[in-house]
Amino acid sequence: MSTPLVEARGIVKRYGPTVALADGQLTVLPGESHALVGRNGAGKSTLVTVLTGLQAPDEGTVRFDGEPAPPLADRDAWRAKVACVYQRPTVVPELTVAENLFINRQPTSRGGVISWRRLRTEAAELLDTWDVRVDPEARTADLKVEDRQMVEIARALSFGARFIVLDEPTAQLDNREIERLFTRMRALQESGVTFLFISHHLQEVYEVCQTVTVLRDARWITTAPVADLPRRALVEAMAGESIAELEVQLRELDDAAPVLLDARGLTSESYENVDLTVRRGEVVGLAGSSGSGKIELAESFTGLYTPTAGTAQLGGEKLPFGDVQAALKAGVGCVPRDRHGQGLVFGMSIGDNATMTVLDRLGRFGFVGTDRKRGFATELIDRLDIHAEGPDQPVSDLSGGNAQKVVMARALASDPRLLVLINPTAGVDVKSKESLLARMDSARDDGTAVLVVSDELDDLRRCDRVLVLFHGRVVAEHPAGWRDHELIASIEGVDHG
Secondary structure (H helix, E strand, O other), X not given: OOOOOEEEEEEEEEEOOEEEEEEEEEEEOOOOEEEEEOOOOOOHHHHHHHHOOOOOOOEEEEEEOOEEOOOOOOHHHHHOOEEEEOOOOOOOOOOEHHHHHOOOOOOEOOOOOEOHHHHHHHHHHHHHHOOOOOOOOOEHHHOOHXXXXXXXXXXXXXXXXXXXXXEOOOOOXXXXXXHHHHHHHHHHHHOOOEEEEEOOOHHHHHHHOOEEEEEEOOEEEEEEEHHHOOHHHHHHHHHOOOHHHOOXXXXXXXXXXXXXXXXXXXXXXXXXXXXXXXXXXXXXXXXXXXXXXXXXXXXXXXXOOOOOEXXXXXXXXXXXXXXXXXXXXXXXXXXXXXXHHHHOOOOOEHHHHHHOOOHHXXXXXXXXXXXXXXXXXXXXXXXOOOOOOXXXXXXXXXXXXXXXXXXXXXXXXXXXXXXXEEOOOOOOOHHHHHHXXXXXXXXHHOOOEEEEEOOOHHHHHOOOEEEEEEOOEEEEEEEOOOOHHHHHHHHOOOOOO
């Protein structure tokens, strides 16, 4: 057996009390495409930061070609070993392809002036060597996503690296572009390039990879040849459960309940031709990988985006797009995806944050009654069991769980007809998580239509049904009582037919 090109053993990485990786292991042989899979939070990204020298592990070792990894500060040595092509571009969009390929190392004349002719010539030679058919003088911003990715790969190869990490490379590509990327990957493999392929779409793993490593709950689970691992076994390894042992509990649905949200043919850059209904007192989940379009779809209903096509009605009235205030007036409440950036004003009190969507109800002619606001905020604090000294306490003093409850309180304060929850339990403790999900249940009992987007299966388990988006399209619908492996298989794009 040949010496592994890359070998990571016993990798441990902690961030304060959080263990991001408890036992990371990876062995990649020269010339293969090796898949790294696992659900969100499994530890994939943390392992990549260690493999690419962005962070040192707290414990464990990384070796390249049998030799210890370079010191963290020696960036040139790392560039000669490994490179990562991320979902988001690391090229400078306004520069040409040639300028990006040789940024910070442009060929110069004797006088130290950049030789633009040599730059273009060397760029053309580099692209030709690796059969990347892109004009070196093209502006990088004008390239297709797949061509931009190939430019980033060529740049990495020019440093001498022969180990390329592809992090969700197909998230923004259509089927034809994906097939072209895979064809290029196979050709590069034949030229001696080795890939670590990270994807939420297991179908792709079977198409392009020879070996797969599974992480779950921050630990290494298994490494096996793709050909020897049936899809069912791979999904079981990711889900951490045996398919045969599961029991299904079904929830009764009220088919007679009126439809509150009715969306038809919604289309944007992130999703395509989506039909969606949510009944009164129904909780509908949206699941999918990071590039599926699920968050952008949900945020469209809250007024953050305007779809390029399609319509939506809430309670029989046209839902306004592209206007958050109008959506709020129409009856939409929202827990946004990021409580720090979108959910809270940290310079204000709990009471101010919780009531800012209903100030018109707490006074007249633009004047807000202080006592009324404090009383209303106190009711919300009690209702959501927010652990605080009172409504005047700064929201910045709160723990993550209690801060998220304030965001939920504000969403519920306006008695919305449609409640949109985006990653509602992200980064909160177990007790706060249960409290937040209980509020979701009570909103349903009150007759609210609830749309919940989450990467957490526990959040989705309480839904009456879950729609799965894959590359911007709804590809599956799972009624309550679904099994984890079934939902994960749909999210990962595995065809069980």
